[in-house]
Structures are given as C-alpha cells and as structure tokens.
Amino acid sequence: MARSEKEATVQEITQILTRAKGVFVTDFQGLNVAKISELRSRCRKASVEYVVVKNTLARIAARNAGWQEMEGYFKGPSAIAYSFDDPSAPARIIAEFAKGATDKPSFKVSVFEGVFYGPEKVKVIATLPSKNELVAKMLGSLNSPLVGLAGVLSGLLSKLARTVDAVREKQSKSESVQS
Numbered sequence: 001m002a003r004s005e006k007e008a009t010v011q012e013i014t015q016i017l018t019r020a021k022g023v024f025v026t027d028f029q030g031l032n033v034a035k036i037s038e039l040r041s042r043c044r045k046a047s048v049e050y051v052v053v054k055n056t057l058a059r060i061a062a063r064n065a066g067w068q069e070m071e072g073y074f075k076g077p078s079a080i081a082y083s084f085d086d087p088s089a090p091a092r093i094i095a096e097f098a099k100g101a102t103d104k105p106s107f108k109v110s111v112f113e114g115v116f117y118g119p120e121k122v123k124v125i126a127t128l129p130s131k132n133e134l135v136a137k138m139l140g141s142l143n144s145p146l147v148g149l150a151g152v153l154s155g156l157l158s159k160l161a162r163t164v165d166a167v168r169e170k171q172s173k174s175e176s177v178q179s
Contacts, residue, residue, distance in 0.1 A: 055076075
C-alpha cells in the first residue's frame with residue numbers, strides 16, 4: 001500500500017471515529033470470507049458499515065480522533081462496525097450474528113454516542129432497543145394517560161346522557177299521568 005493510500009485510509013478511519021454515532025471494534029478471527037460477506041450484507045440492510053482495518057493505521061486514526069484508549073485494542077484481526085444513524089445498530093447486528101455456532105465476531109471496544117466503552121459494556125449496548133423502538137415506547141407511554149382520560153370522559157358523558165334521558169322520561173310520564 002502506497003503512503004498516500006495509507007494516509008487516505010487513516011483519514012477515513014479518523015472521520016469514522018469522530019463522526020459516527022456508534023463505532024464497535026471487533027475481532028473477526030475464525031470467520032471465513034463467506035461469513036464476513038453474510039455479516040456485511042446484514043449490516044448494509046441496517047445502514048451499518050463493517051470494514052476490516054489494518055491495526056497500525058487504525059491506531060494512528062484513533063490517536064488522531066482523540067481516542068488514545070482505543071489504541072491498545074487494535075491487535076489481531078480487527079474490523080470496525082459503525083453507523084451514522086442508529087448508534088446501537090452495529091452492536092445488535094453483530095451480537096445477533098455471533099449467536100451462531102462460531103460466537104464470532106467478538107467485541108473489543110466501542111465509542112457509543114461519544115463515550116468510550118470497554119468490552120464489558122459493549123454487550124450491554126447490544127441489548128439496547130433501536131432509536132425507533134424507544135421513540136415508539138415513549139409515545140405509547142405519553143399516549144396511555146390520554147387514552148385513559150378520554151375513556152373516563154366518554155364514560156362520564158355517556159352516564160350524563162343516560163341520566164338526562166331518564167329524567168326526561170320521568171318528566172314525560174309524570175306529565176302524561178297529570179293530564
């Protein structure tokens with residue numbers, strides 16, 4: 001690889017580390033080309049990129065991006081899964097993929113919403129629901145009291161209407177008895 005290509009690669013990885021909402025460094029050792037292609041296909045469907053990186057270039061990029069604590073994790077076969085949209089999507093996809101017999105790729109570290117997390121926390125991130133699921137839950141929570149209030153008000157109005165109707169019927173019966 002020529003020096004200019006290396007510099008471009010370092011710049012690209014630096015941009016990923018600084019701009020992506022979720023970046024997960026993985027160890028893909030033990031995966032063959034077919035499995036990595038399958039993982040990349042799943043990632044693409046969820047707007048996630050999965051790229052194999054050269055450790056030396058990734059260390060330089062981590063330093064340039066201000067993530068010196070990541071440098072030590074770029075050892076052995078390393079790849080980066082990242083998303084500019086949903087920060088937890090890469091972790092969910094990789095964790096789901098790794099549930100198979102190979103249990104690979106495995107997580108090394110992560111930069112999630114601008115915070116560095118070691119390998120012990122990355123598995124927790126993988127269990128987080130997507131942004132859309134969280135928004136739906138929040139809207140459901142906000143909507144629930146309103147639905148309850150509408151039900152109570154509807155019941156009160158219905159009861160009031162029945163009461164008014166009963167009073168009207170009673171008055172009409174008493175007027176017809178008096179006549």
